[in-house]
Structure formats: structure tokens, C-alpha cells
Amino acid sequence: MQELKEMLSGLSEGDYVTAEGADTRGHHVTRTGTLLSPPKEVTAQRNGNRVKGVRVCVGEAGTDPATRQTWTTLFPGHGSIRRTKPPKAGDWTNGEIRNIPAVRSARNSVDARLLFGGKGGKRSTEPTQNTLAGLTYTGDGKYEIWAADTQEVLFTGTLQSRVWWSPAPKDDEHQDQEPERERVVLVACGGAKSIESGTAPAGEMYSGSYFRACSRAAEALGGRTLVLSAKYGAVPLDSPIEVYDVRMGSPEAIDGGELKRQAEELGLLNAEVTVLGGQDYVRLAREVWPDAQAPLSGGIGKQLQQLATIYSGEPEEIEHQDQEKPAEIEWKRVAVRDMLHRGAWLYGGKATKGTVPEHPVKVHLIRAGFSSADLETVETGEVLDTPRYVSKVWAAAVPEGWQAEAVPASVPDGPTVNGRPVEPGHAYGKPVYHVRTGRLVGFLRPGKFTPTDD
Numbered sequence: 001m002q003e004l005k006e007m008l009s010g011l012s013e014g015d016y017v018t019a020e021g022a023d024t025r026g027h028h029v030t031r032t033g034t035l036l037s038p039p040k041e042v043t044a045q046r047n048g049n050r051v052k053g054v055r056v057c058v059g060e061a062g063t064d065p066a067t068r069q070t071w072t073t074l075f076p077g078h079g080s081i082r083r084t085k086p087p088k089a090g091d092w093t094n095g096e097i098r099n100i101p102a103v104r105s106a107r108n109s110v111d112a113r114l115l116f117g118g119k120g121g122k123r124s125t126e127p128t129q130n131t132l133a134g135l136t137y138t139g140d141g142k143y144e145i146w147a148a149d150t151q152e153v154l155f156t157g158t159l160q161s162r163v164w165w166s167p168a169p170k171d172d173e174h175q176d177q178e179p180e181r182e183r184v185v186l187v188a189c190g191g192a193k194s195i196e197s198g199t200a201p202a203g204e205m206y207s208g209s210y211f212r213a214c215s216r217a218a219e220a221l222g223g224r225t226l227v228l229s230a231k232y233g234a235v236p237l238d239s240p241i242e243v244y245d246v247r248m249g250s251p252e253a254i255d256g257g258e259l260k261r262q263a264e265e266l267g268l269l270n271a272e273v274t275v276l277g278g279q280d281y282v283r284l285a286r287e288v289w290p291d292a293q294a295p296l297s298g299g300i301g302k303q304l305q306q307l308a309t310i311y312s313g314e315p316e317e318i319e320h321q322d323q324e325k326p327a328e329i330e331w332k333r334v335a336v337r338d339m340l341h342r343g344a345w346l347y348g349g350k351a352t353k354g355t356v357p358e359h360p361v362k363v364h365l366i367r368a369g370f371s372s373a374d375l376e377t378v379e380t381g382e383v384l385d386t387p388r389y390v391s392k393v394w395a396a397a398v399p400e401g402w403q404a405e406a407v408p409a410s411v412p413d414g415p416t417v418n419g420r421p422v423e424p425g426h427a428y429g430k431p432v433y434h435v436r437t438g439r440l441v442g443f444l445r446p447g448k449f450t451p452t453d454d
Helices: 002-009 101-109 209-221 256-265 279-286 300-311
Strands: 016-022 028-035 040-046 049-059 071-074 080-083 093-096 111-119 131-139 142-147 153-157 162-166 183-188 199-201 224-229 233-236 240-242 272-276 332-335 345-350 361-367 373-377 383-385 392-396 430-433 440-445 448-451
Touching: 002 049, 002 080, 016 049, 101 111, 111 153, 131 153, 183 209, 183 279, 209 224, 209 272, 209 300, 224 279, 233 256, 256 279, 272 279
Parallel strands: 183 224, 183 272
Antiparallel strands: 016 028, 016 071, 016 080, 028 049, 040 049, 049 071, 093 162, 111 131, 111 162, 131 142, 142 153, 199 240, 224 233, 332 392, 345 361, 345 392, 361 373, 373 383, 430 440, 440 448
16 A cells, blocks of 8 residues: 555646556556546455555546546555656547547547547558547447538447547637537529529529518628529529529429538538528528528518518518419329328319319328228318228329418308308218207217307
């Protein structure tokens, strides 16, 4: 014990040391790192016997000394500790992930910074380039090393995987704050063009009121403004583009992979992005920037109001060119059973000869029995019909941005449910009458009561 005390006499909490001794399972271990707490005399198992020794806690600075992965017990004749020169950025180590100080200290909750030089091993050579990277435990024994600037995963491995690593520079370890991200505003393109043919700068190509409003809002938000074009993708305002007629979401439109390539070329993969546009534009942008902000919602009129709030002015008037083209519906005659488990779809009525759907309704299909299903509207929950699985109906996928057309109102002569007349042969069930007044109050079928509107 006296020899151990002499080793420890010149050390103090916070020193960078290398300790050799036994871990909590009695296995020989060497730990290099910060001395996290004052040494403590303990009695621990050694070769089946209780032996007095000294416990030191060595790990990454800031680690809780109660973390057992930092414990190293020094026994008389079996253990040593010495002050060690702290490693600097660029002092490369070719070793297993388990021996990186942050991993030894935290193991399954590790989240640290380091310089990554590539995959290690006997045949690898010391790196000539490095990447500031993060190290995170992802579960199932796996660890990821990812680029700090782009979050791209550079390496995935286990505790036994060997990598080239070095401590991160002190100035680059932003543990309490995220690196500042460039602000970017993506403005949706418009259908109305300022010229009929030829080329023009992207910022001058579109003449619609919606694009003008988005541009004014982008200027108020600040940061770098780009046009998100359905054909050309992310385009700086001063870049010339040719006139085109492509709708976002169409087969000819740009996809997420191409937009990501553009963002990488522009150095904007880590940008803080705001999208001023409809849901198709937001959906595309979030394929590249999952946390992109989207402050607009609703129809064009509502969005123009929201944009006016952003730039603190009067809203632009809706122009004809700003209106979306009506969504095209592709009707098919299908058996009801083929629409099970397909989510929401458009229903156009029974597919009898000579019929053409006039007022499509967005419905869910709910199993009602062994051979039939309820067609229930998504908007009101009303059951429109209960056809058999073999029955043929008009059905269509719900087009992007589809909205139900307003059906002219009429004053029904008989009872109504959710504003619709109760037609002969309805599927609501048996009529239910008030016991005193005799007035029809609703319909009942097994497991469900449907009240009338009266």
C-alpha cells in the first residue's frame, strides 16, 4: 500500500493519467484519461480473496465518477498510475472503438466529438486527412461515426472495430451549442411567367401574385433566397432559366435525389430551410432537409394572408394564373374487395352501365360482415352504402391536392343525415321513432345508431 500511496501523492483530481489495474470484474485493464475524483481506499476481490487496494476513476473529462466503466482498482504489487501527456488534435491512434475515452466512460450512451481518419487495422496507414466527427451509440451494439458538418454517416461498427481517431480540437468542440447554420428560404415557382419563350433570371421569370407575395415574405425573413422550381430545382434568383410548363409532382418534375445533389453543390445540406409554397414543395424539400419549416397552410387565399403577415403588408389579390389546375381523377370499375386495406380513395357510386361519376366522395372502406363493407366518408363519417365485396363500384386514387367540389344545396322533403337526404334503400338501418311524439329520430343497425339532422 505504501508504494501505491507514493504513486498517488503527486497526483490530483483533473490530472491526465494512465492507470493499470483491475476493472469491476477483476480483469486487467489500462485506462488513459482524466482523474475524475480523488483516489479512494477500498477492499475488493483479488484472486478469490478480499484485498485492500485503491480505486481511481479515469475517463473523459466531465464523466460522472460513479460510472463503473471508469473504475480501476490498484492492488499492492499489481497496479500503477502515472501522469501522462494529454493527446492533441492530430495525435493519431489506431485502435478499437472500445478504447476511445468517451466510449469507455459512457459505453451505451456515448455522444462525443473526435477527429476521424478512417478505418483502422494492421494494414492501414496513418491518415493524411481528417474529418471532425461525432460518435454516437445507436443500439444493438452498434456505433456510428458521422461528419459534424453534414451528419453523413462515415463509419458503422462495434466495440471491436478498429478506427483511426484523434481528439477533436478544443475550439471545435461545440458541446453546448450547435454550429450556426445558414438561413435559406425556398420560394415556390409559379405557373404565370413573365415571358412566353426564351430565358430570364429565376427571380424575374414568374409574374403571379402568389410568387410576388412569397418573394416579399422571403425578403422579410432574411437569409439566402432560392426559387424551388418544379423543373430546375433550387435556383439562385440571378441564374437564367428557360420558360417551362412542368407541375410539381408530375413525372417530369425534379425529384429528391437531384435536389439533394444541388444542395450539396451549393453547400446547403446543413442549411436552416424555410419553404414558402404548397405541400408538394414542402414534401420535396423535406426529402433533403427533414427539419425544413413550412409556415403556410390552406388554400391560396389563406396562404396570401399568411404571407402578408410575414412581410407586414396588405395581402396580394388572387390572380387566375395562381389557381391550381383541377386535379385529374382516373376512374376505374373495381370490385369492392379490391379496395380493402388501401386507405382513403374516391367513390363515384355503383358502376352500372351508362353511369358516369359526378360528385366523387373521399371514403374509407370498413368491413361490415363476411361479405359486405361500409363505405364511410372521411369528412363526416357517414355511411354512404354497404355493398357486397363482389359489387362493382367507381373508384379512383385521391389525386394530390384534391378537394371536393361544392354540391349545390337543395331543400330535401324528407329526413336528412349529415345534410344528405335519406334515399330509399339506404343502409343506415331500421328507423327509430320518439316514444312520445312519434317523430323519426334516427336509424339503428347492429352496433351503430345514426341520428337524423332534425
